[in-house]
Amino acid sequence: MRLEAAPDGAPDVVGGLLLSRDQIASRVREMGEAITTDYTGREVVLVTVLRGGLFFLSDLCRAVADPIRLDFMAISSYGAPVQAGGVRITKDLDENIEGRDVLIVEDIIDTGLTLNYLLGMLRARGPRSLEVAVLLDRDQRRIADVPIAYRGFHMPDTFAVGYGLDLHGRYRNLPYIGSVREDVLHGVGSA
Numbered sequence: 001m002r003l004e005a006a007p008d009g010a011p012d013v014v015g016g017l018l019l020s021r022d023q024i025a026s027r028v029r030e031m032g033e034a035i036t037t038d039y040t041g042r043e044v045v046l047v048t049v050l051r052g053g054l055f056f057l058s059d060l061c062r063a064v065a066d067p068i069r070l071d072f073m074a075i076s077s078y079g080a081p082v083q084a085g086g087v088r089i090t091k092d093l094d095e096n097i098e099g100r101d102v103l104i105v106e107d108i109i110d111t112g113l114t115l116n117y118l119l120g121m122l123r124a125r126g127p128r129s130l131e132v133a134v135l136l137d138r139d140q141r142r143i144a145d146v147p148i149a150y151r152g153f154h155m156p157d158t159f160a161v162g163y164g165l166d167l168h169g170r171y172r173n174l175p176y177i178g179s180v181r182e183d184v185l186h187g188v189g190s191a
């Protein structure tokens with residue numbers, strides 16, 4: 001992943017372009033094709049954790065040729081580390097996943113602790129299969145080793161916004177993924 005100049009009209013906080021709209025679209029299409037091939041004849045339930053994964057989910061599910069089902073979860077960490085048990089499910093799945101083929105769809109994996117927690121919890125519900133699709137794998141801070149069946153991109157240790165990623169709740173709707181300026185992250189510039 002190379003850092004290019006920020007797109008015209010980018011918000012001030014964006015210092016450079018990490019992934020363009022076209023790069024994302026083309027990789028997501030490939031991931032959808034791989035999922036279509038792997039799940040031929042099986043109905044997969046795509047499970048996304050709100051909120052950042054929504055954008056990736058929306059494009060990925062439309063790149064899968066066969067019928068799929070969607071379900072959503074939301075968790076709150078209270079700002080405490082996941083491994084310290086500071087996780088609460090604020091919205092659980094609506095569907096029973098026992099005996100189903102389940103694919104967790106995440107925008108980004110960092111420490112891996114969120115996914116590790118989710119995998120353990122969902123595995124206990126007896127799905128037929130349970131896999132992970134992630135757009136961005138930022139593995140420099142990995143603590144929990146989570147299995148990733150479908151990976152979009154390896155990502156540098158850079159704070160990024162766009163395509164679901166936020167800075168204080170903003171910029172999720174940028175159609176590309178941009179890096180955030182260092183001075184903004186260190187509180188010198190404005191966000």
Ligand code: PRP
Pocket residue numbers: 049050051052053082106107108109110111112113114115164165166
């Ligand atoms: C992001 C992402 C994962 C989690 C990954 O969510 O969607 O759920 O962080 O981090 P980890 O690997 O270190 O556990 P975030 O908490 O930013 O919430 P959001 O999706 O609402 O932006």
